[in-house]
Amino acid sequence: MPELPEVETTRRGIATIMTGRVLERFSVYESRMRWPIPADMEATITGHQVVSCERRGKYLLLNFAHGTQIVHLGMSGSIRRAPLDQPRLKHDHVEWVFGDARFLLHDPRRFGAVLWHDLADGPLESHPLLAKLGIEPFDPGFTGKLLHQGLKGKTQAIKQALLAGHIVVGVGNIYASEALFKARINPKAQSGSLSLARCETLAVAIRQTLTQALESGGSTLRDYVNATGEAGAYFSLHAAVYDHAGKPCPICETPIRRIIQGQRATYYCPTCQRR
Secondary structure: OOOOOHHHHHHHHHHHHHOEOOOOEEEEOOOOOOOOOOOOHHHHHHOOOOEEEEEOOOOEEEEEEEEEEEEEEOOEEEEEEEEOOOOOOOOOOHHHHEEEEEEEEEOOOOOOOEEEEEEOOOOHHHHOOOOOOOOOOOOOOOOOHHHHHHHHHOOOEHHHHHHHHOOOOOHHHHHHHHHHHHHOOOOEEEEEHHOOHHHHHHHHHHHHHHHHHHHHOOOOOOOEOOOOOOOOHHHHHHHHOOOOOOOOOOOOOOEEEEEHHHHHHHHEOOOOOHH
């Protein structure tokens, strides 16, 4: 699934072209996504200027003067720029055209979403998909103290608490395993048991891990491509533990273990990340 670094890389790519331009054509070729694309979406935004392209968690936000288009890439979605005369691919479901610039949403599994939040419906932050999201990991307000307060009293495993996104958003499956390894915290550790000092270490590790992923352009997600249509740089080639089951830990050489938590694979070093 595209996580924060992949979505942010996409946002940066489309923002340089979409921002300030009038959307000349918006087409929906398959409306049956995770939630149906509104039938009046084309009429709602065609002919209007994109004011800005932002991101909240894993959601891309295309802001217009009268509302915001909310885009989620789902499990395997991507947005790429394509030549005007290039035939659509089988799973290209949505198209944006700005003069000589054309973007296509490609989503083989159709777990993504393209929704609309009208300005008249209130603040964007009140939208059901955004209202319960935690703080952004690069926000100055994201600190070990905030993380410690958010985890207080929680009995779920720390890996699951991070993936939930209620305290901090964007720490996806790959990056959670990597950040916990950096912080030397066992992914099965009870969230509420972490001390303030360990939460401070984890907050730094989360920010460092996501920064590294952003600098490399994203992870090795099979279906991920950036806004130019190129495959993302392969962050997981530099991963310390993710997808390295059985390989030696880069610190102590203990074989990396793989477990399943909440139907997601978790990788960790049983020696460096003792409970």
